[in-house]
Amino acid sequence: MRAVGTGLLLLLTGVAPAAAAEPRVVLEPPRGHGWWMGDQLGARVRIEVDAGLAVDTAALPRPRPIDYWLDLVAVVVEPAGDAGPGRTAFDLRLTYQTFYAPLEPKQLVVPAATVGFSGPDGPVTVTVPAWRFVTAPLREIMAPTVPAAMRPNVPLALADTRPLQVGTLAAAALALLSVTGLAHHRAWWPFRRRDRPFAAAAGVIARLPADTGGAGLKPGFAALHRAFDASFGRRMLGEDIGDFLARRPAFRGALVETAAFFTASRQLFFSRGDAGLDFDRARLAGLAKRLAAIERGGAA
Amino acid sequence: MMYEFRDAGPVDLGEWRDRALAFETALAGAVVGQDATIRLVTLAVFCRGHVLLQGDVGVGKTTLLRAVARLVGGPYERIEGTVDLMPTDLVYAAFVAEDGRPRMEPGPMLRHGADLAVFFFNEINRARPQVHALLLRAMAERTLTAFQREWSFPHLQVFADRNRVEREETFELPAAARDRFFMEIPVDAPADPEVRRRLVFDNRFHDADALVAALPEGLLDYRRLDGVARAIQREVHAGDEIEAYVFALWEALKHPADAGIELNGVAMDRLVQGGASPRGVSTLVRAARARAFIEGRDFVIPDDLRAVFPAVMAHRVFLAPVYERRREALVPALCDAVFAKVPTPRAPAAAQRGARL
Numbered sequence: 137m138r139a140v141g142t143g144l145l146l147l148l149t150g151v152a153p154a155a156a157a158e159p160r161v162v163l164e165p166p167r168g169h170g171w172w173m174g175d176q177l178g179a180r181v182r183i184e185v186d187a188g189l190a191v192d193t194a195a196l197p198r199p200r201p202i203d204y205w206l207d208l209v210a211v212v213v214e215p216a217g218d219a220g221p222g223r224t225a226f227d228l229r230l231t232y233q234t235f236y237a238p239l240e241p242k243q244l245v246v247p248a249a250t251v252g253f254s255g256p257d258g259p260v261t262v263t264v265p266a267w268r269f270v271t272a273p274l275r276e277i278m279a280p281t282v283p284a285a286m287r288p289n290v291p292l293a294l295a296d297t298r299p300l301q302v303g304t305l306a307a308a309a310l311a312l313l314s315v316t317g318l319a320h321h322r323a324w325w326p327f328r329r330r331d332r333p334f335a336a337a338a339g340v341i342a343r344l345p346a347d348t349g350g351a352g353l354k355p356g357f358a359a360l361h362r363a364f365d366a367s368f369g370r371r372m373l374g375e376d377i378g379d380f381l382a383r384r385p386a387f388r389g390a391l392v393e394t395a396a397f398f399t400a401s402r403q404l405f406f407s408r409g410d411a412g413l414d415f416d417r418a419r420l421a422g423l424a425k426r427l428a429a430i431e432r433g434g435a436a
Numbered sequence: 437m438m439y440e441f442r443d444a445g446p447v448d449l450g451e452w453r454d455r456a457l458a459f460e461t462a463l464a465g466a467v468v469g470q471d472a473t474i475r476l477v478t479l480a481v482f483c484r485g486h487v488l489l490q491g492d493v494g495v496g497k498t499t500l501l502r503a504v505a506r507l508v509g510g511p512y513e514r515i516e517g518t519v520d521l522m523p524t525d526l527v528y529a530a531f532v533a534e535d536g537r538p539r540m541e542p543g544p545m546l547r548h549g550a551d552l553a554v555f556f557f558n559e560i561n562r563a564r565p566q567v568h569a570l571l572l573r574a575m576a577e578r579t580l581t582a583f584q585r586e587w588s589f590p591h592l593q594v595f596a597d598r599n600r601v602e603r604e605e606t607f608e609l610p611a612a613a614r615d616r617f618f619m620e621i622p623v624d625a626p627a628d629p630e631v632r633r634r635l636v637f638d639n640r641f642h643d644a645d646a647l648v649a650a651l652p653e654g655l656l657d658y659r660r661l662d663g664v665a666r667a668i669q670r671e672v673h674a675g676d677e678i679e680a681y682v683f684a685l686w687e688a689l690k691h692p693a694d695a696g697i698e699l700n701g702v703a704m705d706r707l708v709q710g711g712a713s714p715r716g717v718s719t720l721v722r723a724a725r726a727r728a729f730i731e732g733r734d735f736v737i738p739d740d741l742r743a744v745f746p747a748v749m750a751h752r753v754f755l756a757p758v759y760e761r762r763r764e765a766l767v768p769a770l771c772d773a774v775f776a777k778v779p780t781p782r783a784p785a786a787a788q789r790g791a792r793l
Contacts, residue, residue, distance in 0.1 A: 358783035370776035375739045405677045405781035407735040 169270035195252020333366035374398035469626025485618020509654025510553030517563035
């Protein structure tokens, strides 16, 4: 007899996981009394269902006026982790607002709500049970209605924008200062600085027409020569490159191109012709830009 | 490059450049630590210009000149300047012959006739102005009148030296005389301690005769130097840009105040009184061409002008009397300032504006 009972039990428990277990609903209603007209009441509901079921958002209670005295104002549902083997839990928070104006303390009923789940075996509906609360009048029923009974208006809250204005102005000033500093550093207009001769020369060369070559490059070469003069502190000739680098070691990285520039310049200005000049406009512009970069302490 | 000359046959400038470098190397072996001086002397030789060396006593001026004479080859003569030296002493040798009668024979300058290649005048500032005058004509025209006829010295190159230590019993060269020297080259004792140590302790440098005798005689053939010098002047190109630069340098040297040059404690508008003659400036261009040739270029660049400028131009600038005493400091500073101030090369538009200078 006992063995048979155990066997039946085993059979039942063995079958049980195969069938869908009942959803479990734990309702945590707000306190049962002490509510006035206009109050919001929050109810927490924990729902445990079989794993694999998901909340069907279309089948949640919809925030809406439920009755002439009761609104559902908010519905929030979120997963609450595992609830034992093969089960999963959801947290449902329902917020109601009462507009009932009772003449004396009175118990009201919040009606049951349903939540739909969808799963592999079709939809499952879970019912959140109804619950109750006691609401009371705000004031004595026979008290006269006088203006003095009215609470004063909430003073008009003026948003103080002064800190924001100050912050905006400060940020703008900072931005302007930064741009000015950058322009100064890179010798942009209006900072055509005398101590940035290579930047000025690079500007002159950049303004030469793109197809300039041969003797047409002379103004560009001359501009770069003047920049070397200014940087060297006196007129610089090709044989001064060593002295120049000793005085301005930062330009050491451009030694090869500088020497090539002076060689090309001699050919361009002083030899019988500029045939075979291996210095085109792009190379000249590249050298000037590189020297300008070194000059402002940038890349070598 | 082969060029034909009536008097000298074809000149291969490439080969002559090798010879010029060999000449410099040989000189540098005999006179150590004087590379700058040697370069200038070489340029003078290849321009057929007369040279005045000046420097302290015992820095190797005479050794250098003897070495140059041996390497150039050809007859050379040498005379010491003294207070009582007379012009005739250069030209005639007067003596009493064995038969007891006075005789007059060709003196140092005439002894070798037209072949005379190098003439040394030691301590030229000890000789009297009469002697200077004779020498000036010999230098400028390469001719002399003696024994009732004209003597010509087509290959003559005059080297003179003077020491700048002594001022007593000396006759300062007149401006005209200085202008006729192609270059005035300062010779200073070497600054390098190692070179100075060698000069003092190395026996090789104690016997100047042996040092000079070890040099290859006639490395440069003095008879062909004139043709080579002409070929250099003809073949080395000095273009418009160099012309403009030379004119700008010239203007800046003559009118330093206008060029914006300032020297400490000097009234620039009164500093330069004269000089920087057209002859001087043409000499500058000749020397620059020779330097371009030795550097292996066939065109002159500003660096050439700068390298020869002090030697060629410094002694042709005449300062106001108040500044003449400080000449040795002021003139080099002025030359340096000229090169620090005059821009080159210039953009085409700026060059045209400058052309009216």
